Structures are given as C-alpha cells and as structure tokens.
Amino acid sequence: MDRRERVLKTFHNEPADKILVAFWHHFLESELVDGLKNPEYIEQNLAGTMAFKDEFDPDFAKVMTDGLFFMPFNYEDMHCAADLANLAPTADMELYMDKSVEFAKRIREIYNDGRLVFYNVFSPTFQINHRMRMTHPELCEDGDRNPIVKLIKEDPAAVGAALKTIGYYTNILLDRILGEGISDGMYFSVQSFNRGIPEDIYRTYVTPVEKDIIAKANSYAPDHLLHICGWRGSLNNLSFYTDYDCSVINWAVHAEGVSLAEGKKMFGGKCVIGGFGNDKTDLLCAGTKEEIQAYVEKIVEEAGTTGVIIGADCTTHLATPDEHLHWVYEKAEELTKKLL
Numbered sequence: 001m002d003r004r005e006r007v008l009k010t011f012h013n014e015p016a017d018k019i020l021v022a023f024w025h026h027f028l029e030s031e032l033v034d035g036l037k038n039p040e041y042i043e044q045n046l047a048g049t050m051a052f053k054d055e056f057d058p059d060f061a062k063v064m065t066d067g068l069f070f071m072p073f074n075y076e077d078m079h080c081a082a083d084l085a086n087l088a089p090t091a092d093m094e095l096y097m098d099k100s101v102e103f104a105k106r107i108r109e110i111y112n113d114g115r116l117v118f119y120n121v122f123s124p125t126f127q128i129n130h131r132m133r134m135t136h137p138e139l140c141e142d143g144d145r146n147p148i149v150k151l152i153k154e155d156p157a158a159v160g161a162a163l164k165t166i167g168y169y170t171n172i173l174l175d176r177i178l179g180e181g182i183s184d185g186m187y188f189s190v191q192s193f194n195r196g197i198p199e200d201i202y203r204t205y206v207t208p209v210e211k212d213i214i215a216k217a218n219s220y221a222p223d224h225l226l227h228i229c230g231w232r233g234s235l236n237n238l239s240f241y242t243d244y245d246c247s248v249i250n251w252a253v254h255a256e257g258v259s260l261a262e263g264k265k266m267f268g269g270k271c272v273i274g275g276f277g278n279d280k281t282d283l284l285c286a287g288t289k290e291e292i293q294a295y296v297e298k299i300v301e302e303a304g305t306t307g308v309i310i311g312a313d314c315t316t317h318l319a320t321p322d323e324h325l326h327w328v329y330e331k332a333e334e335l336t337k338k339l340l
Contacts, residue, residue, distance in 0.1 A: 003115055007060045011223050011247045011271050013307030017340055019300065019332040020059055020309040022273060023325050025316040027052070028066045032130065035067025035099065036092055042067050042103060049110055055322055056329070060116040062187045062225070063107050064315075065100075070127055071169055072096050075135045081155035084128070084162040089169060100173060104182045118225055119183035121174070121217075123190045123210055124166035125152075125197075126229070128159070146234075149196035152205065160205035167209040171216040178220035186217040188246065191229040192236045202240055214245055223247040225273070230255040231314045232279070242267055250274050252313035254282070260303040273309040275299040276328075278316050284328075285320040292324060293331040300335055 001009070001017045009016040027048025028041060035042040045066045053061070072092040078084050104119055111117050129148035133140055139147035152159040177183050190210055192202060217224050226244050228236050230252020238251060238258060249267045253259055254277040264272045276284040276295070283295055299310055310332055316325070 031066040065120040081151040085158035087162040118187040124163040146193040186224040271307040276312045278312040296331040
C-alpha cells in the first residue's frame with residue numbers, strides 16, 4: 001500500500017496497513033504577521049516547511065499559511081458592528097490572491113512526490129475576529145479576545161453581510177488553488193469562540209457561509225479536513241458541525257472533554273484526528289517518553305486503528321521538542337506491527 005492509498009483509506013474510515021500520525025506547528029514566532037508587506041516571512045515559512053518535511057516525512061501535509069492568514073479588507077474603517085455591512089476588499093486583494101497561489105505552488109514543489117497536501121483556510125468569522133482585534137483593540141473589553149461575539153450579537157445582519165463578502169473571496173481563492181489542482185484539499189478552521197455565538201445566530205448567519213465554502217471545496221476534491229479550533233482552551237459547540245461535509249474531523253479533545261472515540265461516534269463514524277493536547281504544559285510538550293508513548297497506546301485502545309489519526313488538538317506548541325513527536329511516531333509504528 002503506497003502512502004497516498006494508505007492516507008485515503010484512513011480518511012475514508014477503511015482499514016489501512018499503518019497507524020497514521022500527523023502533527024503540525026507554525027514556522028514563525030508570530031503567525032499573524034503580514035507576508036504581503038514583509039515577504040521575508042513567506043521565505044521563512046517555506047524554509048520551515050522544508051525542514052519539517054526533512055525531519056518528519058509526514059504521510060500528508062497541512063499547509064501552514066503563516067504570513068498569509070488574513071485576506072485584506074478595510075477593517076480599519078470598521079468601528080462597530082453596523083460598519084461591517086460595508087466590509088470591502090482593499091487594493092491588495094489581487095496581490096494577496098497571487099501571493100497565496102504562488103505560495104501554494106511552492107509548497108507543492110516541496111511535497112512533489114504525490115503525497116496529499118491540504119491548504120489552510122480560515123472561516124470568515126475567524127478572520128473578522130482576529131483582524132478586528134488587531135485593528136480595534138478597544139473592542140476587547142475586559143480582556144475578551146473574541147470581539148466577533150459582541151459584534152455578531154450587536155448586529156447579526158451586518159456581520160452576516162461581511163461573512164458573505166469574505167466567503168465570496170475565500171471561494172475565489174479555492175478556485176485558484178483547488179480548482180487548479182495545486183493543493184489536494186482544504187484544511188478548514190472553524191470556531192464558535194468559547195461557545196460565545198448563540199446557536200440561532202450561528203446557524204442563521206455563520207453556518208450557511210461555512211457550508212458554502214465546504215461545498216466549493218467539495219466541487220474540486222473529495223476530501224477535506226475540518227478543524228474545530230480549540231486553541232488555548234477555547235470551547236466550541238461541536239453539535240454545530242456534525243453535518244459539515246468533510247472527511248476528517250479534528251477538535252480539542254482536552255478542552256471539550258470529548259475523546260477521539262466519543263467524537264468518532266458523534267461525527268457519524270468519520271475519520272478523526274487528535275488525542276494530544278497542544279499547550280506548553282500538556283503531555284506532548286512536557287511529558288516523558290514513557291508517559292507520551294503510554295498515552296499513544298491509550299488512544300489506540302479507546303478509538304481503534306481504523307479511521308483514526310494520532311495528532312493534537314491544534315498546532316503543536318513551538319516549545320515542543322521534535323524528539324517528543326518522534327516518540328509518538330515510534331510508538332505508532334510499534335503498535336502497527338503489533339495490531340495490523
């Protein structure tokens with residue numbers, strides 16, 4: 001069974017000849033930097049990608065878009081929720097599209113042996129939340145890091161219009177990257193922001209835009225990864241996403257208190273990825289070899305080997321030693337020989 005067949009069988013919840021492991025981390029000290037104005041960040045990202053490939057030889061690759069996280073819109077002009085009805089791209093949008101496509105092509109050149117590559121895409125809510133936090137810190141009252149919660153409650157229709165605008169340009173990016181076959185699929189990051197967005201608002205204004213992005217991706221490729229982001233312990237309403245049409249589901253096992261085995265049932269038996277926490281104090285970063293490898297065995301005992309990929313709640317902390325990740329790969333290989 002070759003690498004690509006093995007990964008696809010795992011994604012499709014079919015028996016494979018290897019227990020897969022998949023970790024990723026950012027390649028810049030701050031992933032939120034602007035790679036358009038500072039192209040050296042893109043070069044650092046690419047160098048990090050090459051080093052990561054050499055170190056871990058992953059079975060499939062998740063593209064880290066550090067430096068190209070955010071599409072350029074006129075956030076500086078958005079001072080309140082109502083303003084977001086007039087969110088519009090800046091003159092840098094075409095440059096952003098071109099640079100993103102160029103970046104995706106260079107990632108494909110790094111992973112040029114046929115292995116599957118999944119391009120990172122952030123939900124429109126994520127983009128609004130982070131860019132409004134950066135451009136209007138006054139919206140972050142009492143240390144709240146999620147201004148999208150306040151904004152979408154204040155004027156859901158205006159924010160909904162902004163979400164559609166961002167979704168429209170996200171789909172154009174997918175046309176150019178997935179439609180041209182540069183990447184094999186999408187790694188789609190969504191979040192309900194510590195469960196702060198009420199269900200009725202989320203399902204009315206957020207869900208349709210996110211499902212439209214997934215539908216666009218599905219029009220080009222059959223397999224995509226849904227990342228329900230629990231970065232820094234942020235909680236999500238997992239039930240919001242149980243009908244999202246993605247092949248592989250990843251969520252914050254430790255923040256949500258939902259194990260891989262439980263989540264696999266919740267998501268209808270789909271392929272799941274995760275198991276380890278990703279913070280500096282979590283086992284993957286701070287544990288011993290014996291502790292980490294015992295936990296790998298625990299994951300497999302609970303969740304099985306079919307349609308299960310051992311990974312983390314989110315991107316691994318930059319302080320995590322490479323050796324710790326190798327311990328996971330080593331144990332997965334040992335269990336493969338024992339169980340498969």
